[in-house]
Amino acid sequence: xxxxxxxxxxxxxxxxxxxxxxxxxxxxxxxxxxxxxxxxxxxxxxxxxxxxxxxxxxxxxxxxxxxxxxxxxxxxxxxxxxxxxxxxxxxxxxxxxxxxxxxxxxxxxxxxxxxxxxxxxx
Amino acid sequence: xxxxxxxxxxxxxxxxxxxxxxxxxxxxxxxxxxxxxxxxxxxxxxxxxxxxxxxxxxxxxxxxxxxxxxxxxxxxxxxxxxxxxxxxxxxxxxxxxxxxxxxxxxxxxxxxxxxxxxxxxxxxxxxxxxxxxxxxxxxxxxxxxxxxxxxxxxxxxxxxxxxxxxxxxxxxxxxxxxxxxxxxxxxxxxxxxxxxxxxxxxxxxxxxxxxxxxxxxxxxxxxxxxxxxxxxxxxxxxxxxxxxxxxxxxxxxxxxxxxxxxxxxxxxxxxxxxxxxxxxxxxxxxxxxxxx
Numbered sequence: 365x366x367x368x369x370x371x372x373x374x375x376x377x378x379x380x381x382x383x384x385x386x387x388x389x390x391x392x393x394x395x396x397x398x399x400x401x402x403x404x405x406x407x408x409x410x411x412x413x414x415x416x417x418x419x420x421x422x423x424x425x426x427x428x429x430x431x432x433x434x435x436x437x438x439x440x441x442x443x444x445x446x447x448x449x450x451x452x453x454x455x456x457x458x459x460x461x462x463x464x465x466x467x468x469x470x471x472x473x474x475x476x477x478x479x480x481x482x483x484x485x486x
Numbered sequence: 487x488x489x490x491x492x493x494x495x496x497x498x499x500x501x502x503x504x505x506x507x508x509x510x511x512x513x514x515x516x517x518x519x520x521x522x523x524x525x526x527x528x529x530x531x532x533x534x535x536x537x538x539x540x541x542x543x544x545x546x547x548x549x550x551x552x553x554x555x556x557x558x559x560x561x562x563x564x565x566x567x568x569x570x571x572x573x574x575x576x577x578x579x580x581x582x583x584x585x586x587x588x589x590x591x592x593x594x595x596x597x598x599x600x601x602x603x604x605x606x607x608x609x610x611x612x613x614x615x616x617x618x619x620x621x622x623x624x625x626x627x628x629x630x631x632x633x634x635x636x637x638x639x640x641x642x643x644x645x646x647x648x649x650x651x652x653x654x655x656x657x658x659x660x661x662x663x664x665x666x667x668x669x670x671x672x673x674x675x676x677x678x679x680x681x682x683x684x685x686x687x688x689x690x691x692x693x694x695x696x697x698x699x700x701x702x703x704x705x706x707x708x709x710x711x712x713x714x715x716x717x718x719x720x721x722x723x724x725x726x727x728x729x730x731x732x733x734x735x736x737x738x739x740x741x742x743x744x745x746x747x748x749x750x751x752x753x754x755x756x757x758x759x760x761x762x763x764x765x766x767x768x769x770x771x772x773x774x775x776x777x778x
Contacts, residue, residue: 439659442714442715442716442717442721443717443720445655445659445715446654446655446656446717447655448632448633448652448655448717449655449717451632451633452632452717452718453717462634462637463637463642463643466634466637466643466648467637467642467643467644467647467648469647469648469651469652470647470650470651470654473651473654473655
């Protein structure tokens with residue numbers, strides 16, 4: 365599922381444009397499974413599943429698998445619906461050099477929401 | 487297309503605050519019982535645009551919203567360029583009471599959201615005799631910092647972009663794109679360091695946990711309304727405040743977030759109008775209600 369990130373982000377022209385000054389590599393940890401995501405000028409250049417021997421990344425986003433599952437639900441419950449909500453609940457750990465993450469926070473929020481299940485009628 | 491003018495009138499007020507001249511922007515609409523509205527941190531009085539355009543409110547209320555100094559169309563005071571803006575409880579209270587006096591408001595209803603929801607708890611505790619009723623939106627006694635506030639004000643991060651991105655998830659999921667992005671636009675327009683300076687009050691100076699139980703609702707009725715998708719001031723935090731104050735009325739607003747009056751006015755009015763009707767039916771002792 366995480367692999368879909370590239371196609372879903374890269375097909376959103378405005379999102380890619382918004383990230384055009386962003387090139388970075390971050391670690392997305394979904395429970396026990398780490399993923400390395402390379403962003404090049406707003407496009408997702410690669411998504412690689414771990415485990416890794418010596419991964420290099422600028423920042424990491426780590427949360428238990430069930431937290432990500434709830435975040436990626438079609439209509440997440442309150443407190444599960446936004447990266448900052450997960451951080452507030454201490455469910456998501458953001459660590460490393462967070463400058464690119466915070467400077468492009470809207471980009472990362474909208475990119476990761478791309479993995480959300482298709483919305484159904486509320 | 488013929489231009490449609492809204493019934494909202496804006497004026498600039500010059501007055502001294504904290505011993506310094508200030509130029510403050512004030513908007514109002516309607517006639518009747520004054521309803522003084524306080525905006526959230528890092529935003530401005532436009533958050534109340536829908537209330538000022540809704541005849542169900544303005545037929546019986548004079549709705550007033552001012553932009554705090556440094557916010558919206560209000561200027562920072564002379565000398566600001568060599569200062570760090572930090573809002574304190576004392577300044578915030580003084581500002582509200584001074585502007586009330588300048589506008590000649592006699593016992594208005596005061597309604598504040600977020601930092602405004604916090605300061606109305608201070609007002610309920612310290613100046614209940616000045617108000618006919620107090621409404622706290624997204625009101626909690628304290629919020630722990632949950633991100634590094636320095637990211638809000640540094641030259642290598644766009645302040646408007648990051649402030650809006652920080653709060654974007656505080657808008658409930660059912661808000662229309664129009665109202666969601668209008669709400670976020672106000673954040674994008676905030677001056678450098680202003681949101682951060684407001685949060686000094688919200689997360690540090692304005693902590694009222696130790697005193698909030700001292701609010702006496704027999705002196706002034708207190709109503710709390712909080713959106714369920716707010717993770718800044720959570721429903722649990724609002725309910726904890728309500729539980730500690732005898733006579734406080736509280737309701738959790740389904741589907742709404744941290745900016746109810748701005749993000750989804752129609753849904754919010756469904757909760758606010760009954761409260762205003764209760765207040766209009768004056769003199770009745772507030773009755774405690776539980777979470778819906």
